[in-house]
Amino acid sequence: MDKRFIPAGISRCSVGKFLLWLAPWAAMLAFGLYSAGLCLVKGLNQTHMNNRFAFGLWIFLDLTVIALGAGAFFTGFLLYILKLKELRAVINSAVVIGLMCYGGAMAVLGVDVGQPLRAWFTFWYPNVHSMLTEVTFCISCYLTVLLIEYVPIVLKNRKLRQIPSFLVFEHELHKLVYVFAGVGTFLSFFHQGSLGGLYGVLRGRPFAFREELGIWPTTFFLFILSAAAVGPSFIVLTTWLVEKISRKRLVKPAVLQSLGRISGMLLAAYLLLKLVDTLVWLNRTTPRSGFLPAQYYAWEPFGLWILFAELAFFLLPMVILLWPKLRARTGWLISAAGMACCGVAVNRFVLTIQTLALPTLSFDRFLQYLPSWQETGTFLAVLAAGVLVYSFSFRYFVVFPEERELGAAPSAAP
Amino acid sequence: MISEKKPGKICRYGMAIDIDKCTGCGACMIACAVENNVPPGNPGATDLTGITWLRVFKVDNGEEYPRKESVYFPMMCQQCGMETPCYLVCPQQAVDVDPATGIVFQMPERCLGCRYCMAACPYHSRYFNWWDPKWPAGMEKTLNPDVAPRMRGVVEKCNYCHGRWHAARQRAAEAGLKDIIPGDYVPACVEACPAGAIQFGDLNDPASAPAKAAGDPESFRLLVSLGTEPKVYYHSKKEWARRIGDPSRAPAPKEPSRG
C-alpha cells in the first residue's frame, strides 16, 4: 500500500505487519508519556528521588544513552574527517540512533528539572564556571546538528526527492556535510567531556572528584574516550539487532569488524588511562580530601566488586575486539560490543548513583534508591520513541545504503 | 555572577554553635521555618523529602551504654567561603555570593530545579520543593512579608535570614549610619535558641563569637579537608565530638542515626 514511499531496490513487509510491530512500542510510548505527564503535572514527588538522592534513574540513563549515542559523532568523524570510507554503510543508522539518543535525553531532562519552562535561563544567564552550562549549550547545539544531519536522510526519500526544491536543498546540504561533521565532533568532544566533568569537579563528593588537567578534571577526558570507544560498539550492536529483526543483510561484515577494531583500540587507550586515573584517585586525591578509599567500598551492596566489574566490562571486550580471530566470529564480536556497552553503563552508574549513595558527613547514612514506576515509564517512552522513529526511518528511508547490493532473497520482514 | 561591591564594611558572617549546650529541642528549626515561610510538610513527605533549612541531628560516639554519649548537632548551610560548590555548579547563576556579607544566597526565582547544587553540596543543606507548597486554610496570614514564598520545583536553603539583614540595613540607613548597628541583625535560629547554643557574628570582627571560636582549639568545622572553608564553627568539650567533622571518623553505624 505504501510501496511508493519505500526506497527502490529494497523490500519491506506489508503495512499490516509493520503496524503490528509498531503497536506494542506505541503502547509503551503512550504509557511512558502518561508517566512523564504525571511528573510534569503533579511534580517530582512522583519519583523516588529525594534531597539526598538528587539525581536518579533519569540522569544515569541520560548519561548512558548519550555515551552510546556518541557513535553518531564519532562515526561521522571517522568517515568525513579521517575518510574511512567503509563506514558510509552505517553512518545513516548512526545518525538516526544518535538523534533518538540525544532527543530522548533532552526530553527526559525536560521532565527531570523542577521548572522546565525556565530552561532558557541557562542560555540567558550562563555560568562560565559550571559544567552543566557547557553541557546544556553543547547538547542543544549538537541536537540541532543531528537534526540537520537527519534532514538529508529524510529528503532522500523516494517521494520527497520528487519535489525539486527539496532535492536542491538536500544536495546543497550535502556539500556542507564535512562542516557539520567537524562541528559535531567539536561539540561532542566538549559535551561528552563536560558530562564527565559534571562529577569530576564535585569537590564535595570525593568519590567523584578528580585531579585537574588544565582546567578540566580527568573524568572529562575519560568520558570522551569511553564514549568514543563505546559508540562504535553500540553501532555494531544495533546493526546486528536490526539485521536479526529484519532478517536481512544490511552491511558487509567487514564494516562491523572495522568498527569493532576501532572500538577495541580505543578501549585499550581508555583502560590504560583509567587505570592510571584510578590509582591516582585512590592514592592521592582521596587522602587529600580527608577520606579513606576503604570508605567508598565499605557499604553493601557497593563493595569492591563494583570497581572490578567496571574494569572487567572494558577489559574483556578490549581483548576480544583486538584479537582478529575472535573478532571475525559474530558471536564474539556481538558479545564484546554488548559488554562494552554494559561497561559504559556501569561506569556512568557508579559516578551518578554510587556517588550520591555514599555518605560525606561522618554521621550520614548510606542511602538506597529504587526508581518509581513513573520514572521507569518515562524512560520507556524514550526507548519506545527511539524504536518507533528508527522503524519508520528504516522502512521509508535508506538507512543502510549497502542493503540494496547485499539484499539477495528478502523474506517477509519489516 | 558576583554582585557589585557595595560601600561600607565588608563582613564575613558566621556562626559559633556550642553542641554541648544544644538540647535538640528544635525551637531553632521551627523559628527558621516560621521566619522563612517554609511550608508544613506534605502528607507524603519524609525526612528525605521534607524542607528543613536548619536541621538538628543526634550524633553519638558509636559506643553502647554505658559508654554511649550523644550530642545534638544543628546543621544549616555552612556558607562556604572558598570554592563554594553550589555557586560554581549552578548552570544559570541562581546562586550568588554576596561580597559584602559572605552569605551564599539562593535565588529561587531563577532556579531551574536541576538539583546539581544539591549533588554538589557535601553538607546536604539544600532542599528541593518536591511538592507544591500548601498552607492550611488561614495559615497564609502568618507568612512573613520579608521573605518570598517559593513554589514547587526549585531549590532553597538557609541564607542567614537575609531579609533580616535588609531590614537592619534599612534601620541603619534611617539612623544615618553606613553600617548595620551591631546586634541588630540576628537570624531567627539564633534568636530562638533557649539555650543560647547558636551564636552569630562577623568573622572579621575579632570580638564576635564566631571569630573567637575560629581561634579556639576546642572548636571545629565540618569537612575542612575538602577546602570549602565553611563559616560555621562548632564547639565541644568532648574530644570524640570534635572529630565529627572529620570525614574518616569511624563509619556511621549501619542502622540509621536519629535526626
Next chain:
Amino acid sequence: MPDTRRNVLKFIGGAAAGAMFTPAPWRLITDTALWSENWPGVPRPLRGEISARYTNCSICPAGCAVRARCVGGQPVSLAGVAGHPLSRGGLCAFGVAGHQLPYCPGRLTEGLVEAAAGAIARAAANCNPDAAGTPAAVCYPAERVAVLDLRPGRTASWTYRRAMGAVKGGLYLTAGGPFSGAAVDLAKARTVLSLGAPVLDGWGTPGNVLAERAHFRLIQAEAIESRTASLADQWLRIRPGSAPALASGIAGALKKAPVADMAEATGLTEQQINDVAAELTQHGPALVLPGDDCLEAWAINEQVGGFGVTVVARTEPPVPEAWTKGCAPVTPLASVADGSIRTLIIDESASGDYIPWGGIRRKLVADNPVVIAFTSSPAGYARHSLFVLPTAVYPETLEDIPGAIDSPRAAFRMAVPLVAAPAGVVNSSEFVAKAVGLDAATALRERADAIRKAARGVLITYADGRSRPTAQVAPDDFWKALNEGACWIDTEAQRAAPPAADWTGPGARPAASPRLPLVAVLTESATAATAPASPLMTKLDRESNLRLGLRRAALHPETARSCGARDGGRAELETSLGKCRIEVVVDASVPRGILQVAASPDVIDICGAGARCRVLPL
C-alpha cells in the same frame, strides 16, 4: 516608497531587525521570567504596619513571656522576652510557632452549644431539688456533677470551683499528684535525680531550666534513651517499670538498709544505688523528681532535706475573698468513688497531662453517663464525649496561666488575644458558670483587682521592660498593663515545706506474658502532642528524625525481627486495653524488648503509663 506588499514586508522586517539593537526585546525577555515566578497557588504574604505586641504563652503552664512581631496586627513570628525573670527569654519549639495554632487543620469550631448548656443545667437542677423552677426532679445522691480541670490553678479553675460549689454534691476534680501543692526551686538544687521526668525536654519553664543547667548535676533514671537521658550528666538505664523499685531502693539506701532486691529489680548494681544515695546527701541540696509511674519517690525529697529548700509549698496569687466561700474543694480524681459521676465536664481547652480514659471512665456511672468536653482538638477526650464544645486556642484567648512547676514565687500572667477567635467557640468556664446560674464574665478582672489590692510583689511590663512595685501602680493601669503583656510576681519565694502527703503510683506493671512480650514506653512527640500544635511541627517528627512522629513506634532491630516487623512497615499495637495502628521505625538506640511509641491520646488510652504489648505486622 510605493505601496506594495513587498515594501510593507521589507519595512516590517527592517523594523524587527532594528528593534534588536534597542533594549526593548531584551528587557521583555527577562520580564517574561516574572510569569514563571508567580504561579497561582503561591500565597502572597500580608502587608501592613509592623508592630510588636506582647503576651504570655498559654500552650503549657510555663507561661513564657512572648513578643509577637505583627504585620497589620496579625502575628507573623514570636520570640521570647529577653531578661524575663521566669522564662529568661526562652521559648520552646511549640511556643515559637504558637501563632499558627488557630489554623491547625481539623481544629473544632462547631458544637451543640445549646444542647450541652441544657444538659449541664438539667444535671445541676437534678442535684438541687430545692431550687426554684425544678419540676418533679429526682436527685440521685450517688450520681454527681463534676468538672475535671486538666490545668488547675487558673482563674477559670476558681470559676469551676464556685460553679460546683453552687451545685449540691458538685465535684471539682484534678489529676492530683505531688506538684499540685508544691513547686520546685531549681536555683537551689546542686544534684537532681529524675526518675523519668523529662527535665530537659519540656519540663518546667525551658528557659529557666537551661539557665540553671550549669549549676546542677543531673542523674536521669529511665528505661529508654530519652532526650533528657542522653543529655544528662549520668544516665541510669533501669528496667522499664522499675522506677518504684529504684525509689524504694534509694529510700532504703539513705537509711542504710540493704538494697539487693531493688538492685535486682532495676537491673542496676547495689553499688550504683548506694552511690546515688550518697550523692544526694553529700552534694546537696538535692532534688528528686518522680516520673508518672513512681510518685512514691516524692518522699525521698523529705529524707534528703529538700523540703523547704528545693521543694517548697506552692502558693498562688491572691484571690477575691468572696470566691473562697462556698466553693468546691479540690478533689483528686483518684479519690472519687467509682461509678459515682453522672455528668462529667472535662475542660481540655488548656492542655495538661492526658489522663488515660479508663481511669476516668470507671468514675462515671455505668450506663449513659453524660460527658461534655470543652476542647479544640478532635483527638483527645472529644472521642469519648457526648457533647463536644469548641474553644478558642492560644493566641485567641484571654486567660491566665497558673504558676509553672519550677516557679517558687506565685505569679499571675495572662495570655491576651492577638487574633480574633472564630464565631462558634465558647469560653469553657464562663459557659459552665452560666449554665448553673453564675456570672463569671469578669472573673479575670476581679482576680487582677484582688492582686492589686493585696499590694504585694512587682509588676513587670514587657513593652518597656520596667519592673514596678504593685503598690505604685493604679488599679486601672494594673489591669491595662496585664492586657498588654505583663507579669505580676510575688515578692518572696516560698520557703514553707509542701503539704505532707503520701503519693503512690499506678501500681506494679503486669508481668510479661507470652502473648504480650514487649513493654510500651511513651515518648514526647511533636505532632502527636496532647496539646494542639502548629502544622509546622512536621519539621521535627516527619521531615527530620528529631522526634518520633504521630502513630510511630520504634523498635530495636532484633526486637523488630522477632516480631516480624520491618522499618517503615505498618503494624498493629495491641495491649490488654485495646489496639491501634502504628508505623514501625527500626532504631538501634531503643533497648531490646521495648516499644518506644509517640504519646498521643489514643495511644495513652491503651498504654497508660506503660503497658505490656505486642506488635503484629500488617
